Amino acid sequence: MPVQLKTLIPLFAVFIILFLIARHFLIPDSFGKYGHYRANSIDEIAALPINYAGKAVCIDCHDTEAELLASDAHAGLSCEVCHGPNAKHADDYEIKEYLIKQGTREFCGRCHSLNPARKIEVINQIDIKEHHPEKENCIDCHNPHAVWELKE
Amino acid sequence: MGTKRMNASRRNFLKKSAALAGTILATSALAPFNAIIFAAGEPEDKTKIWYGIGIDIEKCIGCGMCAKACKSENNVPKEPFYYRSWVEQYTIKNDGSINVVSPNGGIDGFTQTVPEEELFKTFFVPKMCNHCAKSPCTQVCPVGATFESPEGITLVDKEYCIGCAYCIQACPYGCRYLHPVTKTADKCTLCYHRITKGLKPACVEVCPTGARIYGDLNDKEGELHKFLKEHNCQVLKPNLNTGSKLFYNGLSAEVR
Known part of the structure; x- marks a missing residue:
């Protein structure tokens, strides 16, 4: 065996062992349980507050x-x-x-203002400026919980 | 001389055949590592949960409540440009021009300024993560911080993410952003913290017209299965073969 190899082989062995030790400590426990990722992160995401x-x-x-x-x-x-x-x-x-x-014209208008992209069979729409201009807000007439039970 | 050459070529042929057979055999031994080598694809076990989403464009009224609820539920930065979920309004005029707007992701609502006589058609398209079965975004992650969960949800491990933003570049749907505070990639989790508690995702919960459906694609009795059965659904950019699990009913060809 050449003399260079005699010194290099132990040196390589030391490097490989050091690498394996470092790898053991650097890779998180659950890494690779299901795939190339930390399996515990799934539980961490699931535990977020609602x-x-x-x-x-x-x-x-x-x-x-x-x-x-x-x-x-x-x-x-x-x-x-x-x-x-x-x-x-x-x-x-x-x-x-x-x-x-709130039952302002702007708030209700998010859904109910006229927009050609809204299908009339899906949602009732009104011109939020023209619709009963004498009243300030939608809730002055409509109860949001029972829309067609009109006040006055 | 002639026979000798023949023998040599026969030996070559046998050698090459054996090498080929050996390679095929060796490759087949890699099958358990498919999930690492290739994108995960569908799970082999059809009895397990495999989440998908359905969006009915015909029912979407562009109220933007989904985009607003998404930000509130997931503490997404309030500034524009950070969205996990957003709504686009497409406006196609009679002259063929296509205009797409999404003012503040649709959170403040929409107005249509183009007069009706110039309109060819106009509609809303809610956008969110497609939770692809063969996600381009998870394949490029250099550290294994983003992945497809066993239920088919593409998630980000923010403890492990190094913020290189490769995944943000890789997503063909633009569904990821770099969180300005944590400096890690962030995206829709299909409200994983809600669906695991038996609640609907925030966007599905607040949709007033029921345009959004989520569920288990393997559940043949489920709501999503019914939706896919009753409507002609399409995914975005099917040519990219991302295995998207976000199915749109009434998707127009103009939508990108």
Whole structure:
């Protein structure tokens, strides 16, 4: 065996062993369990907190509103479409920071303003400027929970 | 002389055949590593969950609630240009010109300024991660920070991501962005933290017209299966063979 190899082989062996030790400590535990990634990250993502509580949670307490909602055109809507994300409010009733209560022309117009891209068979539309200009807001006449129960 | 040459060529032929057979055999031994070598594709086990999404363009009214809810649910930066989910309005005029707008991702709503007599057609297209079965984005990740989960959801491990942004370049649908605070890639998780708790993804929850459906593609009784059965659905950029699992009903050829 050439003398160079006699010195190089142990040196290479040391490098390889060091590499394997470093690799052992650098690669996270769950890496490669399902594929070329850290399997634990799936659980970490799944554990993130939610912000939208979901309609089932809302109507648990707000049953009168839910009943009214189910009786009219907005029956298919989830509460948080208009009221905003309220998982915090569901956990603690006193937290009402995200509860939105507005029935302005702009707000309702997000869905109901005229737009040729909206199909009339999918959604009723009005000209938000021309429709009953004597009233300020949509909720002056319409109850968002029961749209066709008109006030005055 | 003649026979000798014949023998030599026969030996060559046998050698090459054996080498070929050996290579094929050796390659077949790699089959368990397909997930690493190639994109994962569909799981072999058809009984397991394999998530997909359906969007009905004919029902979309462009209210932008999905895009707004996505930002609130997932704490996506409020500035424009950071979106996991957004809505585009396509406007095709009679002269053939195509205009696509998405003001603040549709979060503030849309207006159509083109007068009706000039319009050929106009419609909304909600966009989000296609959760491809053969994701181009996961294939380019140099560290294994982005992956397709066993349920078929493309996720990002933000602890492991080095922020090189290759995946952002690789996504043909533009569904990823670099988070300005964490400096890691971020994208739609199909609200993985919600669907694992039995809740709907935020965008599906708030869609007022039910234009969005999500579910298990392997569930033959499921809502998504019914949607695919009853509508003629298409995926975006099918020519790229990304194995997209986001199915659009009423997708117009102009949509890119």
